[in-house]
Amino acid sequence: MKIKSNGAINLIYILVLLMVVVGFRTIISERQKQISMMYERNNQLLEELKALQHKKEILEGILLKDKKRINGLEEEVERLRVIRARVTAYSPMDNVSGICADEDPSITxxxxxxxxxxxxxxxxxxxxxTKLYIPGYGNAVIEDTGAALRRGKDLRLDIVMNSHKEAVEWGVKELDVILQRRN
Structure with a gap:
């Protein structure tokens, strides 16, 4: 009898053990499916990441080009600025008019x-x-002043000529003058 009762208990143990093993295998199988799904999702995310990194590289390249272009334009704007000025001429060393210098005509x-x-x-x-480019004259630098230039709100410039005749020939001109960046 002991054998039978031990056999029945052993059979119960074996059945319980089989149920536990089947339960674990089901759990393991579910976990393997979840892991497989996570690997698939991970691979999808990696592909999306690669695509986004590629797009980022493209956009960074475009941004770099745009920044260079913007910087170039900003430098150009800083370097050049057009102003409207009334431009006359004077010849301090050939001071026919007598109004070309307050004291010494050889010094600005x-x-x-x-x-x-x-x-x-x-x-x-x-x-x-201030450095200028004056159409019809060329490059010039502001190094002098005069009473007539300080009148009114308009910008007035007077440029040096070699002779009174050249100054008279220049006359009075309304010009677009380019202000150049000071170096």
Whole structure:
């Protein structure tokens, strides 16, 4: 009898053990399906990440080109600025009119020699040292001033010529003058 009761108990143990094993296998099978699904999702996300990284590289390239273009345009705007000015001419060394210099006609207001390329302006409107490009004249630097240039609200420039005749021939011109960046 003992054998039978032990056999029945053993059979119960075996049945319970089989149920536990089947339960674990079901759980393991479910977990394997979940892991497989997670691997698939992970692979999808990796592909999406690669695509996004590629798009990011493309956009960064476009952005870099645009930044360079914008910087170039900003530098150009900073370097060049067009202003409208009334431009006359004077010849301090050939002072026929007698109004070309307050004291010494061989020295500008900044202490330089008046030569071709020197311009006079109201220093409150254009600082001394400002570089200009004047159509029909060329490059000039503000190094002088004069009473007539400080009148009114309009910008007035006076450019140095070699002779009174050249100054008279220049006359009075309304011009678009390019202010250049100071270096």
């Amino acid at each position: 207001a900044t202490g330089t020699t008046p030569t071709i390329g020197v311009a006079a302006a109201d220093p409150d409107k254009l600082e001394y040292g």
